[in-house]
Amino acid sequence: MLNRIDLRGGSPDPRGLLPRAQLDVSVAVERIRPLVEAVRDHGYPAIREAAERFDGVSPHRLRVPTEALAAAERDLDPGVRAAxxxxxxxxxxxxxxxxxxxxxxQVVPGGTVTERWVPVGRVGLYVPGGLAVYPSTVVMNVVPAQVAGVASLVVTSPPQxxxxxxxxxxxxxxxxxxxxxxxxxxxxxxxxxxxxxxAAVDPDGTDRCAPVDVITGPGNIWVTAAKxxxxxxxxxxxxxxxxxxxxxxxxxxDPVHVAADLISQAEHDPLAASVLVTPSTGLADAVDRELARQVPATRHADRIATALGGEQSGTVLVDDLDAGLAVVDAYAAEHLEIQTRDARQWALRVRNAGAVFVGAYAPVSLGDYCAGSNHVLPTGGCARHSSGLSVQSFLRGIHFVxxxxxxxxxxxxxxxxxxxAEDLPAHGQAVRARFADPAGSAAPAANSPAVSPGGPAVTR
Incomplete structure (x- = not known):
């Protein structure tokens, strides 16, 4: 079921040879630009028109009433509540x-620099609601923002x-x-x-969503383009x-575990990527057999089969685990599982991944819900330079001098x-001015550099 890419024999740079979904966000940006500008300029009418067109609903008010929130909590299935x-x-x-x-x-006596960590004032948290709905993503967005001390939180999610x-x-x-x-x-x-x-969020403009400082949360390509x-x-x-x-x-x-974990991510979306990297052709063959057995038994078999058979998914054969480590570092996966001998030792050598799941009993689905880690993670190779959502995402470091x-x-x-030296003499004058006496001459302390009003400092 999975395409095979044979990198045995070595490759100087496997990055261009690895399976990857082909998404052109720049094209999507131009597609959604008129909509974004319409919301900026007109607010509620533009949002309502988009809801009618894309979601099949025609909302009178966009803000969810507090009684609807209370009713949703009251009626929540007890098992889902506990989870x-x-x-x-x-x-x-x-x-x-x-x-x-x-x-x-303390840089010098009398001179200090303090780095203060200050939360942003207001954040907007996006929760998807297309092929699946994600109450867990509410948790992953809200908890780090609350821990960071953000005072104002707003959640938005598609109407159903x-x-x-x-x-x-x-x-x-x-x-x-x-x-x-x-x-x-x-x-x-x-x-x-x-x-x-x-934007105004009701017809008469009396209720408004105030702009936010930071927007977080996953979404489809149109959400990504808008961000x-x-x-x-x-x-x-x-x-x-x-x-x-x-x-x-x-x-x-265990090929049963590997196949199940590949399927679990393919379940999200026909464009989801599931990649196995292994030096074992025996494991690769066994995983293919397991996929053929397990996929038809899943609820979303068609979606999963499309994802597993797409160009973004595949099995990559490598000479050994060292070569495999180079491949997964080049791929920089959102989720990376290590299922090998001495799994933790190999995991500690990983440089690029959104999150690493170590050993046979740490599947990605654990991280999606109840590991305690965050499941809002960089995709598309961005783990080479970006981190997943965390408390730090909502803090700013400010230097106090x-x-x-x-x-x-x-x-x-x-x-x-x-x-x-940088031809910015007024910068120097801003220092000189602090040590000039009323007559305009420098007034340094004893045994300290003198600062002349007419030129660089001189020493007594």
């Missing part, structure tokens, strides 16, 4: 340890025709469990535009593409010299 509460608890435990502390460095034009009831229940009461029934590029620019278009208007977490899993496995891996007169005087000569 969500466990997901929330484990996520809080992991993310609480990510909270940064302020650090003060079978829920009276509101987002999925389980998504609403997750919001209620987390104490989020500003929720909008808006999806797609129009949701991102609403979050970035702010790219609004980058700078608001911060974004990443340009998320279709989900992907890579599994580095040797002949000790505190110098007294002696500390500034001590370094004044160097500041003036560098300012003159």
């Amino acid at each position: 969500l509460l466990e997901c929330i608890d484990r996520a809080r435990r992991v993310h609480a340890d990510q909270r940064r502390t302020d650090v003060t460095t 025709r079978d829920n009276d034009g509101l987002p999925d009831s389980r998504v609403l229940a997750a919001c209620a469990l987390l104490g989020v009461d500003e929720v909008y029934a808006v999806g797609g590029a129009q949701a991102v535009a609403m979050l970035g620019y702010g 790219r278009l609004l980058r700078g208007v608001a911060g974004i977490d990443a340009e998320a593409g279709p989900t992907e899993i890579a599994i580095l496995a040797d002949d000790t891996a 505190e110098y007294d007169a002696d500390a500034l005087r001590d370094v004044a000569e160097h500041v003036v010299t560098l300012a003159e």
Whole structure:
């Protein structure tokens, strides 16, 4: 079922040979630009028109009433409630340890730099609702923002025709469990535009969604394109593409487990990527047999078969695990499983991955829900330079510079010299002015550099 790519014999750069979904976000940007601009300029009417066109609903108000949130929580299946509460608890435990502390460095006596970590003021959290609905993504977005100390949180998720034009009831229940009461029934590029620019959310314009500072959360290519278009208007977490899993496995891996894990990600989307990297042709053959057995028994067999048979999925044969490690680092998977002998030792050598799942009993689906880790992760090779969602995604490091007169005087000569070297004399003058007496001459302390009003500092 999986295509095979044989890299045995070595390849100087496997990156261009690996399976990858072909998505042109730049084309999608131009497709959604008119919609984004319409939301910016007109607000509610443009959002409603988009909902009618893409979601098949015609909402009167976009904000979810508080009573609907309460009802969704009240009516939530007890088993789902227990699972969500466990997901929330484990996520809080992991993310609480990510909270940064302020650090003060004494550069010289009287001169310090403090890095303070300050949360953004308001964030918009996007929760998908297309082929599947994701109450767990509410948890993964909201928990790190709350731990970071963000004061204002807003969640937006596509309206559902079978829920009276509101987002999925389980998504609403997750919001209620987390104490989020500003929720909008808006999806797609129009949701991102609403979050970035702010917009009226009812016909008479009395209710508005205020613009946010940061937009996070996964979505389809149209959501990704809108996030790219609004980058700078608001911060974004990443340009998320279709989900992907890579599994580095040797002949000790259980083909039943490997096949099940490849299927689990293919279930998301026909464009989802499932990649096996192995030096064992025996394992590759056994996994193919397992896929042929397991896929027809799944609820979403057609979707899974399309994903597994697509150009974005495949089995990559390598000479050994060292070569396999080079391949998975080049691929930089959103999710990377290591199912080998001494799995942890191989995992510790991984450089590029959104999250690494180590050993036979840490499947990706554990991380999707109840590992405590975050499942909003970089895709499309972006794990080479980007991280998954975390508390840090909602914090900004701000430097506080505190110098007294002696500390500034001590370094004044160097500041003036560098300012003159860069032909920015006013920079140097900003230092000189602090040490000039009323008559305009320098007034340095004893045994300190003198700063002359007419030129670089000189020493007594």
